[in-house]
Amino acid sequence: MLTKRIIPCLDIKEGRTVKGTNFVDLRDAGDPVELGAFYAENGADELVFLDITATIDNRKTLVELVKQVARQVNIPFTVGGGIGSIEDVSALLNAGADKVSINSSAVRRPGLIDELALQFGSQCIIVAIDTRFVEDIDWVHTHGGRNITPIKTIEWAKEVEQRGAGEILLTSMDTDGTKAGFANQLTAKISSNASIPIIASGGAGTMEDFYDVFTLGKADAGLAASIFHFKEIEINALKNYLAKKGIPMRI
């Protein structure tokens, strides 16, 4: 049976993990390679690396980092942050990334999704959507959720699929950082309308939140950062919990 995926997300700045971690058993908790390998060994189904600096100098650092991660890690991994061209994607895939995630650049120029899907195949193109609920409607936001756009989230999700996105990474800015649970209603609405998998992100605080996002939210994967980094929830324990409650998991 196809399992639901649990995905830890690492924020990278100048080649290092930021937001801190709470891994006493790691030599260097700021080293993304070591942290990535730790997660791969301990139940993560995939990894997402998000480059939050994304300047030209840092692109080279990022490509080097991707190489090191790819050498170590034997599960799929995705790189996102500041990707805006075929060349960017080509460099990351050649370095060993399995997928890339694009966000603001796709909103600015939706045709980029078609171009990337044609060039590299839909399977490696994730479109990340940051969404916030404003005056009764869910709107797409860019620049880490700071800027509102005139695009409705539901419609954008449909459009990115039609243009060739292979998966959608949906982050609710309303729930992100609250630890009060994922945006299940919106996630369910988008997932039910989509043929491609939906990775839900933003708001995970408890194991039950993951149960809810896979049942109520109809998500295909659940992504979180700090609760894993600070060991508030351990991935293996989470997967055992979900499996006992009847959610298909790779144990």
Next chain:
Amino acid sequence: MNIAIIKYNAGNVASVMYALDRIGAKYTWTDDEKVIQAADKVIFPGVGEASTAMAYLKEKKLDQLIPTLKQPVLATCIGMQLLCKHSEENDTDCMGVFDVNITRFQSNTLKIPHVGWNSIQARGTNDLMKGLNETEFVYFVHSFYAPVYQDTSATCNYVQPFSAMLQKDNFFAAQFHAEISGKVGQKIIQNFLDL
């Protein structure tokens, strides 16, 4: 040991190379007929679209060479589909090592493509799953599949049972991505190298 990874226009093979690095195996990435023929093992990986990939293989005459190889050959994902008879993806005639046709998943309830970790079950003779459990999880990304038939060496269930692995003479194939399928994938590649 001398491993040739077949170089063609289907996707990036960095993950395959790193998987071999982790095992400590040496390899050459090549489309040179002589180098491929002389290799002890041949890996035919790939991510991509069937008709474009076949057109390239024909141009390089690799479509003639590959079916005649005598050493162990491991084909993955689109590589596996190209070794079958025909693919529904843009109505493409393939190399026909495996006597089965590739068709597209059809479902009103399940998402297509089939993306993520799913369990596979060994079936009949399966040399690459030696030392593994009868059921293991591996990572899939695909919209087209080979039905279960006589050369199926492992099955997976999505929409309906389909061939997760094929095995016939010196040809071994996996629909999933062994290179990023964790320890299970690593063992499968190791078993291939140990043949």
